[in-house]
Amino acid sequence: MTHSRSSDPRRSLTLRDVSEACGVSEMTVSRVLRNREDVSPATREKVLTAARDLGYVPNKIAGALASQQVNLVAVMVPSLSNMVFPEVLGGISAALEDTGLQPVFGVTNYSPEREENVLYEMLSWRPSGVILAGLEHTAAARAMLENAGIPIVEIMDIDGPAIDSVVGISHRAAGRQMADAIVAAGYRRIGFLGTKMGGDHRARKRLEGLTERLAEHGLEVADTEFYSGGSALKKGREMTQTILHRSPDLDFLYYSNDMIGAGGLLYCLEKGYDIPEQLGLAGFNGTDFLDGLPMQLATIDACRREIGEKAAQIIAGKGVDGVIGGLRIELTPRLDPGDTIRKR
């Protein structure tokens, strides 16, 4: 039995294999494979051919260890089923395209402990940057982020102190903005429907903003209804039925997301409510895949894609508008009254 390097069929190829196959030093092979300019065309050709013929795939683990550079960006979001986050990820991917950086996604299920674990795993790969949702983290997670020595971007929410950079909207302001629109349209008995808010700080902040501004108008949230789990559309229906049964005099329903809002809208239309005259409705997110409902639900755009793009630009070191590091980017969401808030 031979003991040559190629004796183990399961071992993957190394630079050395390519080097031997084409009679060029490992170092030069490495140069060619990293697209460095300082190699003669003839040598380059030889190396490329050999690498391709052998089916060589570089080992980034070794490369990263040697160069102390990892072209990965750790991205952590609470959920993928929320529809919000895939769009953020899309923005990140798009902005990272052609920067040489690659996003790596982790899901935290709205759990700070899980976020801490995922973060620990990800940081152990020494990424070039971290993008994560929200400003609320465990103390340990915060410490890791502060000590990582790489750019950190917290996204979605700007209502609070940031570790490094932030890109997002003020959910409190969004709540206030909606309150103003509701009051301006003449609604007076407002109900709120949303998720049980254990982990969803942004929904909580919107409700706080709403409540606060309504109070300034001498109004209050007259009733609330919360859910967790299940089909959002169906839950929207059920909660709407429940709250309208309990408080039939409500004239406006503010939902913490468009999906439950859509369920509520379908329910109300079926029951013959006169929308938006008798009853106004609004959601949150600017979820455009809901275009096509019988009526367009009023909503506030969460600027999801743009948030992803700007966050990625910060990590890529391009900054935003040329400015780099410790940035605070507040996007201003647009309120779309759709068909479910009456005009006066």
Added chain:
Amino acid sequence: MTHSRSSDPRRSLTLRDVSEACGVSEMTVSRVLRNREDVSPATREKVLTAARDLGYVPNKIAGALASQQVNLVAVMVPSLSNMVFPEVLGGISAALEDTGLQPVFGVTNYSPEREENVLYEMLSWRPSGVILAGLEHTAAARAMLENAGIPIVEIMDIDGPAIDSVVGISHRAAGRQMADAIVAAGYRRIGFLGTKMGGDHRARKRLEGLTERLAEHGLEVADTEFYSGGSALKKGREMTQTILHRSPDLDFLYYSNDMIGAGGLLYCLEKGYDIPEQLGLAGFNGTDFLDGLPMQLATIDACRREIGEKAAQIIAGKGVDGVIGGLRIELTPRLDPGDTIRKR
């Protein structure tokens, strides 16, 4: 200026730092941090404390290089906005929990070339396994997968030759199954609405299965309508209007996914069509977040979560039902007639 190891504030901590801090050899520190049993409790305690106090995060790059083991599973899906794939990813994550393996997600945008690139990137991190959607890949991608020397699982679709293991459903059979249900319910003039099928082989196979079985019943697809991009709900509406305008005598519409089906359903209800008597409708995927529409759309469950779970089990080396390697798992989707196929 000092040249001690700690002079660079941006360098991250190493085993050596922990070793020096607690007066235990690097080797033993390494043992403790990998939870190996052969360390005395006293030493273990000392090490753990030092590591925690310093905020040490292990360097998996170095670890992976030394041990030739990477606890990553590369997962590649065409899209995240499709709703189908987040659920598959959920199944994968859940099944990988507690196996020591970590999924890493890549998105290919239904492009074989992009898939090839993402695969190359991912393989260069030497993952322990690959899970990817579909059976259609570029020649180069196929070659990489065959030579990777790690378990490969192709998911979603089993209609074709596999590289290693496969977990999925037969989309052709799903098309045939729907054809049977349509014919059995007495519909005769069938329209098909779907995506432009450049990259979506599974939708194509469903249409082929449908067409083939209809032919056996002496029927054919009377009209078709395709779309790309935009809000699926809205597109469903628009396409439905278009096809019914062009072919008013259609008595059944088969949609390539539930989302456009939902749009079609809303349109038909608004226009006063008598569903399911005058016109039957069906989608595909078993998308349960659409529970809550005015009527329950007929659909076939794509077994998304289960596919993810089984694929992950194969990679984790648990096999399925104890069998390991080169597996072919065909799941049998259930047809749910909902409220939009008439009973006879």
Added chain:
DNA sequence: CTGAAAGCGCTAACAT
């Protein structure tokens, strides 16, 4: 139970 030596596959830095 603990430690010392060697090396994983690659690249930075320095020759040539």
Added chain:
DNA sequence: ATGTTAGCGCTTTCAG
């Protein structure tokens, strides 16, 4: 333009 040397931070292996 190409080659040589050293070493990235860890784990494997072998000694004690």
